[in-house]
C-alpha cells in the first residue's frame with residue numbers, strides 16, 4: 001500500500017524555480033532517504049508535503065487521499081509528523097513538559113498543565129515511560145536549553161513519536177552530531193517499528209545507506225534518480241554529480 005505520493009510537484013518563488021515536476025511514491029513501512037547537494041530543494045519538498053508551503057503545481061496524497069490543500073495541523077492529526085533540522089521543542093520548558101504538551105494535545109489549556117497532570121496520572125506515567133525509552137529520564141526536569149545538543153536531537157525524535165506518526169518526515173536527524181551520538185541515533189532510526197513509514201533527509205551517507213530501503217536523489221530541484229542503496233551507489237552519474245564529493249566531505 002502507498003503511504004505517500006508526491007505527484008508532479010513544482011515550486012517557484014519570485015520567479016525562481018526551486019522544485020520542478022518532482023514525483024515520488026513511498027510505500028507503507030518503507031524507509032526512504034532524500035539526498036542531494038545543498039540547495040537541491042529537499043527541505044522545500046518536505047515543507048510542501050507537511051503543508052507548510054503550497055506547491056505552485058502538483059498534488060500530494062496520503063494513504064491514497066489527496067491532501068494538497070489540507071493545512072499542516074490537519075495533516076499532523078492524520079499522522080503525518082515532521083521533525084526539524086533545528087530542534088523544535090520549547091527551550092524554556094523542561095524535557096518532561098515538552099512531552100506532556102504533545103501528549104495532552106492542547107487539553108492543558110482548559111485547566112492549566114499542572115492541574116491536568118495532577119489529575120491525569122496516566123498521562124504523566126506515559127510521559128515518563130517515553131523518556132525512559134529514549135534515554136532521557138535523567139534529564140526530565142531540565143530545561144531543554146540546558147541539554148547537550150545530542151540530547152536535544154534525541155528529544156526532537158522522541159516528541160515526533162509521542163505524536164503517533166504513520167508517516168514520519170525527518171529533516172537531517174543526524175545533523176551536527178558527534179560520532180557517539182550519531183551512532184546512537186542511527187541505531188534508533190534502524191529500530192523504528194515498520195508500521196511507521198519514514199522519509200528522511202540526510203547528508204550522512206553512512207546513516208542513509210544503513211537505514212534506507214530506497215533513495216531519492218534531488219539535484220537543482222529535479223529528481224535525478226531513485227533506487228535501492230546498491231543502485232544509487234553503483235550509478236556513475238550520481239557518483240559524478242554528487243556522491244563522491246559528499247562521501248568525502250560529510251562521512
Ligand SMILES: Nc1ncnc2c1ncn2[C@@H]1O[C@H](COP(=O)(O)OP(=O)(O)OP(=O)(O)O)[C@@H](O)[C@H]1O
Pocket residue numbers: 013016018036037038039040041042043044045
Ligand atoms: N522561500 C524561499 N524564497 C526564495 N528562495 C528559497 C526559499 N526557500 C528556499 N529557497 C531556495 O531554494 C533552494 C532550495 O532550498 P532547500 O532549503 O529546499 O534546499 P535543501 O536541499 O534542503 O538544502 P540543504 O541541504 O542546504 O538544507 C535554495 O537555493 C534556497 O536558497
